[in-house]
Amino acid sequence: MPWAQYEPEALQTKIERLRQWRGEFDLGHDFGYGIFNQAETQVLGSSGLHTRVGAEAREIGYWIHKDYINQGLATEATAALTKVAFVIERVRRIEIHCDPHNLRSAAVPRKLGFCHEATLRQRIWTADGSSRDTMVWTLLANEYPASPAATAKIAAFDVIGRQLL
Numbered sequence: 001m002p003w004a005q006y007e008p009e010a011l012q013t014k015i016e017r018l019r020q021w022r023g024e025f026d027l028g029h030d031f032g033y034g035i036f037n038q039a040e041t042q043v044l045g046s047s048g049l050h051t052r053v054g055a056e057a058r059e060i061g062y063w064i065h066k067d068y069i070n071q072g073l074a075t076e077a078t079a080a081l082t083k084v085a086f087v088i089e090r091v092r093r094i095e096i097h098c099d100p101h102n103l104r105s106a107a108v109p110r111k112l113g114f115c116h117e118a119t120l121r122q123r124i125w126t127a128d129g130s131s132r133d134t135m136v137w138t139l140l141a142n143e144y145p146a147s148p149a150a151t152a153k154i155a156a157f158d159v160i161g162r163q164l165l
Contacts, residue, residue: 035077044073058094062078062105078109079112095138113139114147119135120133120135
């Protein structure tokens with residue numbers, strides 16, 4: 001999450017970033033989602049189906065506010081987006097990338113049946129110019145039906161409210 005390195009940022013900068021993300025979503029270039037409380041009055045985190053890993057693939061990213069970690073929100077959101085990617089978008093592969101030191105983040109793909117393919121050394125650059133490792137987890141379309149993610153109970157709707165799942 002390169003954007004997180006610059007938090008907190010000015011309100012106008014945040015507004016511009018959200019507008020950019022909304023435009024990318026509407027154009028089908030990248031798909032960011034908010035994670036809210038049940039009343040939809042508070043942001044608890046965010047997640048996304050990112051297109052940066054190539055054709056017929058998606059990368060799932062997630063972030064949970066520190067006050068709401070260890071409540072299963074990242075796992076629930078990731079399971080839902082995994083189902084959307086395989087069932088609606090018909091991708092062949094989903095990837096999750098995370099810092100090897102972030103044990104909570106690495107637990108999410110492990111719980112959902114993703115395979116740890118590699119830990120790439122010094123792959124990600126930070127705002128201070130240093131590098132860090134990143135883990136790559138994958139789940140393939142043929143593995144999805146037997147994965148815990150396949151049991152996620154979700155409803156998905158298109159832009160005009162038609163139910164897709």
